Amino acid sequence: MQINDVRDVVLVGGGHSHIQVLDAFAVTPPSACRLTLVVDRPIAVYSGMVPGFVAGQYRAEELEIDAAALGRRAGAEVVLERAVRIDVANRRIELEHGDSVPYDIAAFDIGSTVAGLDIPGVREHALPTRPIGAFVGRVAALLEAARRHDAGTPFRVVVVGGGAGGVELAFTLDQRLKDDTSGPIEVVLLEAGSQVLSGYSDSLVRRVTRRAAERGIAIRCNCGVTAAGPDVITLADGNPIPYHALIWVAGAVSHPIFRESGLPTDDRGFVRIRSTLQFEQHDALFATGDCGTLIDHPSSAKAGVYAVRQGPFITDNIRALLTGAPLRSYTPQREFLTLLNLGDGTALGTKWGRTIDGRWVMKLKDWIDRRFMRRFQIRPPG
Ligand SMILES: Cc1cc2nc3c(=O)[nH]c(=O)nc-3n(C[C@H](O)[C@H](O)[C@H](O)COP(=O)(O)OP(=O)(O)OC[C@H]3O[C@@H](n4cnc5c(N)ncnc54)[C@H](O)[C@@H]3O)c2cc1C
CATH class of the missing domain: 3.50.50.60 (FAD/NAD(P)-binding domain)
Structure with missing residues (x-):
């Protein structure tokens, strides 16, 4: 990979970290990069206000973040489909309906699903x-x-x-x-x-x-x-x-994508990541939020506050990988409110x-x- 080539950067998921990447890239676009956002649905819902919605304190629109619009504002091509597998050998993200998206760098912020859905009924x-x-x-x-x-x-x-x-x-x-x-x-x-x-x-x-x-x-x-x-x-x-x-x-348990791609995961299927937020064995792949488990902090809670804090780190580290600069290390806070x-x-x-x-x-x-x-x-x- 030459530093001056145009590289394909693919953001998968519109979670708490990626909306910050999109916001930052809209202001200062990374150079020599073609950006793609893959999201299974255009609107991301902010979970922190969901209990308030249930209580009748907020309207549904007040919880919504238009991730697709943020993507377009950042100059990304927006692909509205679920990513189901990562073909690491050929550097492609495979989508639910058979297409795939090439990447030089890909980042995942796809959240988690609920445990126990396989219990009968x-x-x-x-x-x-x-x-x-x-x-x-x-x-x-x-x-x-x-x-x-x-x-x-x-x-x-x-x-x-x-x-x-x-x-x-x-x-x-x-x-x-x-x-x-x-x-x-x-x-x-x-x-x-x-x-x-x-x-x-x-x-x-x-x-x-x-x-x-x-x-x-x-x-x-x-x-x-x-x-x-x-x-x-x-x-x-x-x-x-x-x-x-x-x-x-x-x-919380992981979506199956990481296990189905043969990547190292923790026992709930979340992909193992280093402090730079890169996958354990793959420099070109990042994960933030619920979907990544830090190898050095495996018991950090799956909470949105971590995904929020990781936003600036993933933004900087994608830029760093594009320019060949050193990557930042993220350490989760021990306590949060x-x-x-x-x-x-x-x-x-x-x-x-x-x-x-x-x-x-x-x-x-x-x-x-x-x-x-x-x-x-x-x-x-x-
Ligand atoms: C009721 C409730 C209340 C909560 N309240 C709080 C709180 O107050 N504070 C707190 O810190 N945590 C809270 N949490 C936990 C919090 O919701 C999660 O930790 C947080 O949402 C994780 O953020 P994330 O960025 O990892 O992913 P998410 O916010 O879940 O975003 C994932 C995104 O990826 C997209 N996506 C998913 N799969 C794919 C795929 N395969 N391909 C493409 N796109 C995909 C989704 O549509 C979504 O846009 C709460 C959880 C619940 C259930």
């Missing part, structure tokens, strides 16, 4: 949180089902997965259903492990447990789900739990083992989220 009957845009599109039908429900018995929503996303959805759904429907509501949060919010501080777990009890949200731990039917799930101990709506938010929207106008925040609570915490979350979104809104002229 889950794919058919549950409402999974991934793809997140599809989840957002199905919330209205859930609310309508609750409104139509016979008010003589509680409308029961079971949320499976007690991570941060599951906790937020349990609280925000509880609030929205109480606001929007007249009958009784029951929200049950199921967690397979021994407590919710594994890996978070004890003070946050205590606060969530207390607020759930005050709101009448049932939290049940050590409850692995083994099967789902149209209106009942079965737990590992054989006990059934009837439901009217089943939300599936049982942790987690903010959980409880749907009632309050939020919980936690960092360094301490937990904060209240309306001002929700205002802070709203300010952070809206500020992030404003950076990527492409508005018509005038």
Whole structure:
């Protein structure tokens, strides 16, 4: 590869890092580069505001980032198709319908999917949180089902997965259903492990447990789900739990693309990457966000905050690889501020083992989220 040749740079996925690359490349285009954006859908949905959407605090449009428009503004050719395989030997990204896109440098920011979709009945009957845009599109039908429900018995929503996303959805759904429907509501949060919010501080777990009890949200731990039917799930101990709506938010696993390309992955299928964000054995391939697992920090959470922080690094490192400059090393922050929207106008925040609570915490979350979104809104002229 000659430094002055025109090189094909392909960005696959419109996640939190790539929208920053596109934003930066629109301002200062990299020289000698033909840019292509491959996205399975033109609009990326910002997950941080999804619980707020569920609570009725945001409209669907307020969560949307037009990744395809950002791509076109950056001068990229936009390919609206799902990437399914990487042909490393021939440097091509293979697409769902048989075409392929050549690359000299390719970067992946394709996020993750939800664990447990292969459990019998889950794919058919549950409402999974991934793809997140599809989840957002199905919330209205859930609310309508609750409104139509016979008010003589509680409308029961079971949320499976007690991570941060599951906790937020349990609280925000509880609030929205109480606001929007007249009958009784029951929200049950199921967690397979021994407590919710594994890996978070004890003070946050205590606060969530207390607020759930005050709101009448049932939290049940050590409850692995083994099967789902149209209106009942079965737990590992054989006990059934009837439901009217089943939300599936049982942790992150990788899309199959990396394993199917024969690349080194971690045990959840996420591609292994170095601190430069390059694949373990391939200098021309990068990954950011959920889809890459840092070899030196394998237990970093799959959270959007990391994908956001990696944005400037991947931007600089693509430029560096194009010009032959040295690449930057990324180290994930050890702690980050987690903010959980409880749907009632309050939020919980936690960092360094301490937990904060209240309306001002929700205002802070709203300010952070809206500020992030404003950076990527492409508005018509005038
Ligand atoms: C309900 C909920 C709330 C959450 N709240 C927070 C929060 O407050 N803070 C936080 O830090 N994390 C939060 N998370 C986690 C967060 O959503 C993820 O960590 C984050 O979205 C990962 O960002 P990403 O850039 O890796 O990918 P994503 O944001 O998921 O983007 C992936 C992009 O790639 C595209 N794509 C996917 N597959 C392909 C393919 N094969 N080919 C082409 N394009 C593809 C998608 O359409 C999308 O544009 C939440 C998760 C959930 C479910």
